[in-house]
Ligand SMILES: Nc1ncnc2c1ncn2[C@@H]1O[C@H](COP(=O)(O)OP(=O)(O)O)[C@@H](O)[C@H]1O
């Protein structure tokens with residue numbers, strides 16, 4: 001589904017942050033991407049989502065759309081979303097004056113339109129939302145509030161997963177969704193993410209610690225250090241990182 | 254050449270006063286006629302300010318010295334015309350002035366309404382004594398027709414909305430209205446008043462309005478002023494609110510329409526514990542210009558004022574905001590907040606903000622702030638990352654910017670009306686993108 005080859009990127013006019021990433025994600029898989037602070041995890045996620053602050057300086061990213069590999073890097077951010085890429089932000093953005101419902105329905109309908117489906121009316125959308133809210137244990141009162149405005153850290157993270165549940169992406173990239181969630185929320189959100197995982201979609205979980213991995217067992221674990229993936233393994237790699245630390249990975253690599 | 258601070262107004266203003274005095278259709282007392290003459294003399298003495306005058310630095314009105322706008326007779330507006338206006342609702346008590354003259358057949362008043370309507374012609378004591386240093390207020394004082402007084406008696410709570418419309422009918426000759434309205438709420442009275450200034454045609458007009466508001470002890474007023482004139486028009490507005498003890502006003506000052514708008518809103522917090530919430534929104538495009546001045550006088554202890562004025566500018570439009578919060582000696586426990594935010598949707602528009610605090614007291618809490626900027630890139634990316642295309646994302650954020658002040662209105666029907674007016678602003682903006 002996703003094929004990254006020798007991807008290099010930097011902040012526009014800044015130093016290189018990604019120094020040659022190779023990564024393959026197949027449908028049905030759950031990947032975990034771990035790495036110390038500042039190693040480039042968020043940068044990778046934003047580059048994949050098409051954030052304008054970053055500049056790709058080398059390499060390729062292919063994303064399968066209708067079983068045809070497409071050059072993801074040539075697409076604009078909204079086109080990537082319409083093609084099925086979703087990024088749950090490490091730091092979700094507050095949008096004053098735009099209610100969660102209005103925002104979500106606009107996004108849902110934009111994606112429907114791009115995929116040739118009819119738009120959903122406000123009434124049906126409400127039903128769809130009710131179901132998704134329940135999945136991640138979120139209160140309906142968030143819907144009428146402006147997007148993320150004055151939400152707590154944990155509420156923002158939940159709101160990201162609500163969006164993921166509604167937009168049903170084919171590739172979900174979750175950037176440190178576990179940080180900011182308390183123990184109970186983490187369990188509920190993790191259960192939600194697990195339920196959303198199907199043989200047709202894939203999830204890339206970015207995490208600094210392995211908190212979320214205690215609830216969701218990844219198929220493949222990668223360790224990113226200084227802009228490169230230095231080690232890839234199964235779920236036991238995450239446990240090894242947890243007990244031995246990143247220095248161990250650096251030495252072993 | 255010496256640069257002048259004021260320009261003498263042309264002769265036609267005097268002709269208009271003479272005609273009004275000679276006609277005296279309302280049978281005005283000689284005292285009132287004398288007041289008109291005095292106001293006129295003051296107008297002539299002050300002249301039309303140039304941009305050399307600090308208060309008019311951003312707004313050039315010098316063409317008003319020469320340009321001729323004449324009053325016209327009311328005609329051409331039917332009840333159906335009103336029904337088609339977006340901000341008229343069934344159940345409103347509606348006072349309709351066409352070309353400045355109250356139209357009984359368009360006016361709609363519930364039999365049971367406690368609101369008392371009287372003419373300023375008969376109530377000469379109501380003519381405000383203290384006149385500010387503003388020549389257009391003086392001009393209004395000289396030339397108003399059918400000025401009205403709205404009284405809401407003490408302890409009366411109006412359930413319905415009172416909607417006062419000042420309409421310029423469709424005609425091609427440059428026309429003028431000097432709307433003059435005085436709203437008084439007795440002690441503990443409560444009311445919702447909407448004042449709309451609208452042009453039904455697209456011919457040039459001058460709208461020179463003066464609104465006086467007096468709130469007695471404990472009175473509560475929700476006041477909306479919507480200026481939705483046409484793109485050929487000039488709006489000069491002056492609003493003077495005086496508040497007694499523990500009274501509260503919530504004001505929405507909305508401008509979307511005229512080529513040039515200048516509004517001065519002053520609030521005198523004259524009673525202990527009075528509070529004012531002043532919201533404003535202006536939307537300008539093409540070469541439109543808007544200039545909002547607010548002046549809040551904290552004269553007694555424990556009063557609060559909250560101001561949020563927001564502006565949306567596109568194309569080559571310009572806007573200015575000048576807000577003064579003044580805390581007088583002895584007004585301890587004053588709480589003043591003033592925020593002005595401007596959103597620039599093009600590279601050619603320009604906004605100037607001048608928030609000012611003058612504090613003659615220690616024990617106060619006053620803050621102010623102003624911003625001028627474009628849409629936030631991180632917010633745009635966030636929306637786009639969810640599949641919303643860049644144009645739609647910009648549109649959504651711009652409307653959100655407006656909503657951030659409009660949502661403060663308790664009146665949901667009016668809230669929807671103002672959004673509908675903004676829809677046409679954004680549609681016109683988007684068409685050219
Ligand atoms: N928008 C940006 N502007 C400047 N520096 C950035 C930006 N994004 C990332 N960086 C820098 O790139 C490096 C990697 O950051 P990031 O991708 O956020 O790491 P991680 O998510 O793994 O903690 C850090 O040194 C960070 O300061």
Ligand SMILES: [Mg+2]
Nearest residue numbers: 041042090176
């Ligand atoms: Mg990060």
